[in-house]
Amino acid sequence: MTAYRLGQGGRIDRSRTLGFTFDGTALSGHPGDTLASALLANNRLLVGRSFKYHRPRGVVAAGAAEPNALVTVGSAGRREPNSRATMVELHDGLRAESQNRWPSLNWDVGALNGFLSPFLSAGFYYKTFMWPASFWEKLYEPFIRRAAGLGRASYHADPDRYEKVWAHCDLLVVGAGPTGLAAALTAGRAGAEVILADEASEPGGSLLFDSASVDGQPAGQFATQILAELATLPNVRLMTRTTVFGWFDDMVFGAAERVSRHVSQPLPGQPQERLWRIVAKRAILATGAEQRPLVFPGNDRPGVMLADAAVSYARRFGVGVGRKVAVFANSDAGARTAASLQAAGINVVALVDARVGHPAAVTVPRIFSGGVVSGTSGSRALGAITVRHAGGEDRFEADALAMAGGYSPRIHLACHRGGKPRWSDAHQAFLAPEGLAGLTLAGSAAGARTLGECLSQGAAEAAAVVADLGHTGTAAQFGAVDGDVPEGSVRALWHVPGGKAFVDFQNDVTVKDLGLAVREGFSDVELAKRYTTTGMATDQGKLSNVNAIGILAEARGVSPAEVGTTTFRPFYTPVSFGALTGSSTGHHFQPVxxxxxxxxxxxxxxxxxxxxxxxxxxxxxxxxxxxxxxxxxxxxxxxxxxxxxxxxxxLGKIEIFGADAAEFLNRVYCNAFAKLPVGKARYGLMLREDGMIYDDGTTSRLDENHFFMTTTTALAAGVMNHLEFCAQTLWPDLDVRMASSTDxxxxxxxxxxxxxxxxxxxxxxxxxxxxxxxxxxxxxxxxxxxxxxxxxxxxxxxxxxxxxxxxxxxxxxxxxxxxxxxxxxxxxxxxxxxxxxxxIEKGHVTHAEINGTVTAEDLGFGRMVSQKKVDFIGKHMLEREGLVDAERPRLVGVKPLNPEQSFRTGAHILAKGAEATLENDQGYVTSSAFSPHVGSTIGLALVTRGPDRHGEEVVIWNALAGETVPGVLCDPNFVDPSNEKLHA
Amino acid sequence: MASLIRCPHCGARPKEEFTIRGAAVTRPQPDAGEDAWYAYVYLRDNPMGPFDEYWHHTSGCRRWLVVSRDTRTHETYGVRDAAAVAGESRS
CATH class of the missing domain: 3.30.1360.120 (Probable tRNA modification gtpase trme; domain 1)
Structure with a gap:
């Protein structure tokens, strides 16, 4: 394969040159290039190594589905692994590195895995790393960990800002290709609030490389004209570089806008990325369709790529993908591709059509009707292909092969809320579920096959939506489409038998692996995915899933409809942690x-x-x-x-007002509050409904109908929520209102x-x-x-x-x-x-003691619990057997026999002479401190029958620290037990 | 799980503003007996289908709401102020 920059054409700005590096080599491209197109223009065909076998791989696609060309972009805190070169916009000074290779992309030791491939088949990890168990920690796990993953994340902090934003609209149009543009124009003209989002840097979708014309205008010029009109409509917002990645409940869509990824660092005041949540009354998916690769022996050699990608590189980026290009298709897309490439001045040497009896309306030196590519050769790039046909086998030179295996509508978003895709024999593809409320599909996302259909469907769906929303408008009309070659009939060709044929490029899953999965009983699509890893990792099988399903169906002898798909979940493409985190990082992670x-x-x-x-x-x-x-x-x-x-x-502070405020407090505290006099404070104990203590604090009556409650610091918010719950849901008839006044x-x-x-x-x-x-x-x-x-x-x-x-x-x-x-x-x-x-010296408790397992009785507050009140929160569970058990751990003081010795919170209490075992555990120290007053460490502890055992010698046992300290249980009130000082 | 909750006081608001407490069970009368209280405190259904829950509009109006939703479809088909619901069940 010899890729090169064409002498003319494309939407790049040839008047300016941008310098960038790939694996340290200085290269150049033009504004408008992606990293992938620039690498191809520089004849850099080998861009990555595959995950498992480390096979040399080249660019396959021209968009978001790219499975091979994953590179690490940027350096230090802006280092971004697993970036798809097809989505990275070229900018001056861009630094890109290949991944999953050592020591270099050309000479990769890991490629030895390729020779071991007979042993590395599907399920290899499950079968091999089984025994002996002792090998796991030292050998297997480190090995698997080192082999796992592709790019490496940066250890540097990300220096950039990220934002989260909400947006609201009448109509969200996802995808700004022909369908999306027609939809946005129709709805925009009708006055609806429209958001038109597209993942690419330039809107237009397939119009940017389509060789057809509309109303006598080339497709690209037609797109420019519609965009110009949309720009005059203030109610239409066009969002480029914005991937709508998920459809969530209540018509909320998630979208990631790559605000600054196309420049070396964000402009002043701009974030790196912006995470949008878009609330749309309606949405139209105009996401287009993904061209499928063909599965044939040697189909992963650099130089083999999707037909539409080859056309896109030629017509959008001015790059010829080879000097001798062959085309392999199972539909009229083959002839269309050959014609488009020829029109761009590219030498097409062969057209291989898997169908019989479909004469091509194109002049190509070699045309094989009913032929298949049965092999490829070349060391790190394609050099020749072998075609098998009715007359035998032909082998000839080709340095690029464009493959067209049919289209899979991009229905991902339509399935995010649980809908199951439907197989269509007519389309040889899965279509979106039917009956989606609020969301419709149009254009090739809905199975449309021609540009004219896309334009009219987009306009018609939008007209229906705006009418439904009460606007008046008509579907935009466009002139005649000329030069559009529909796909025609598609021959189901799930794979070409022969040598190693890859179904999933990113995960190195072959036809043989899927066959093995079926033979070993993992033929269910969800099992086959996990057993073979097909459809996993960064591309989530955008190119491979339908082929894998077709191959499974063949192996099982059923229709793809019966096999079904795996579950579609957000995210459509990977979203950076930065965008998901937004501004909640470092010091801003939580309020101070x-x-x-x-x-x-x-x-x-x-x-x-x-x-x-x-x-x-x-x-x-x-x-x-x-x-x-x-x-x-x-x-x-x-x-x-x-x-x-x-x-x-x-401390939490709550102002409580109302004629029934006293009655309310009487119900939320276990002790009596109804008769608290004005001008008095009282210690209050709040229980949970299960009878355990929830929180404590003092509440003061400042006026007849005004109380001031304090809570612990930890539960200030919790108590406020609890009081609101009680007032609003349990006793809404009480006249009581409250407000937090902590701050x-x-x-x-x-x-x-x-x-x-x-x-x-x-x-x-x-x-x-x-x-x-x-x-x-x-x-x-x-x-x-x-x-x-x-x-x-x-x-x-x-x-x-x-x-x-x-x-x-x-x-x-x-x-x-x-x-x-x-x-x-x-x-x-x-x-x-x-x-x-x-x-602690006074034996006062905090949440160290009120730890959710203690009752009022446990802490010596038993007499506070009102016997007179008919009802209060927690009253009705108090009499349960476990809560009145005499053996329950209860509050007691503890100190060391020898004041020189100390112990720690968390240490356990053993009876003197008892063996240090968990069975002999009698409780534990909840709080401890050195008491200057006592002159030693003191503690509060919850110990079985603690209050009855004052003066008893025990052992304070800390198994974790290996400490055993002889101690004595005592009154938890270590200072002024008669409380004279308090009342002074 | 719903993305937006239509608070009767504040309108459609993102779910992050709310705190979910769980099933909207009715507190028994004081004399309801041990079994009723045990059920109230500990026993919960885990229905597949319609489900009423207490949600607190913690970062909004601070009202407790009864949110009715379908656990299968995530559809939210009713959001009422809990005090109003308690009033209805009493009358």
């Missing part, structure tokens, strides 16, 4: 929530920790502190001895024996114990009436403590004022770590 007191914490040198979406201050190192424990121990001691300020703004309030805990004195500096009201007793909750005036805040006398640390909420924007200023007021008293900022130590 910063507390209104974040700035205050930064000023105090906070070390931050990510908890869910929140960034929380963890501890506040001071000068000289080199280890986090030093800071945390100091913060804990300062709170116990003086005072500290902690940011608790991340509206900056909330700070001021804890420690000196907290009252400090707080009094900024609070106008008297904070004495009489006026603001434990669990008081009230609106207070701050800074001499400059600001209002909400003050709650509640404590997580066990100390005299308050929480003060102020509008978020004032949070930092108020915290600053409190720190200033507290400075003479030795106040410190304390973080989430110290908060954790303080609460």
């Amino acid at each position: 929530r910063r507390s209104p007191l974040h700035g205050w914490a930064e000023k105090h040198n906070a070390v931050f920790v990510e908890t869910g979406l929140w960034v929380r201050s963890s501890w506040f190192p001071r000068q000289g502190e080199t280890h986090w424990r030093q800071s945390v121990d100091r913060e804990v001691k300062t709170v116990r001895e003086a005072a500290g300020l902690c940011d608790v703004s991340t 509206q309030w900056a909330q700070m805990a001021i804890a420690g024996p000196l907290s009252r004195a400090i707080l009094q500096v900024i609070v106008d009201e008297d904070l004495s114990d009489e006026n603001v007793p434990f669990l008081a909750a009230k609106t207070v005036s701050l800074f001499g009436g400059q600001l209002e805040g909400r003050l709650y006398r509640i404590s997580f640390s066990g100390e005299l403590a308050y929480e003060l909420g102020v509008p978020a924007g004032f949070g930092e200023a108020v915290a600053d004022a409190l720190m200033e007021a507290g400075e003479p008293h030795g106040i410190c900022a304390y973080g989430a770590e110290a908060l954790g130590v303080l609460r």
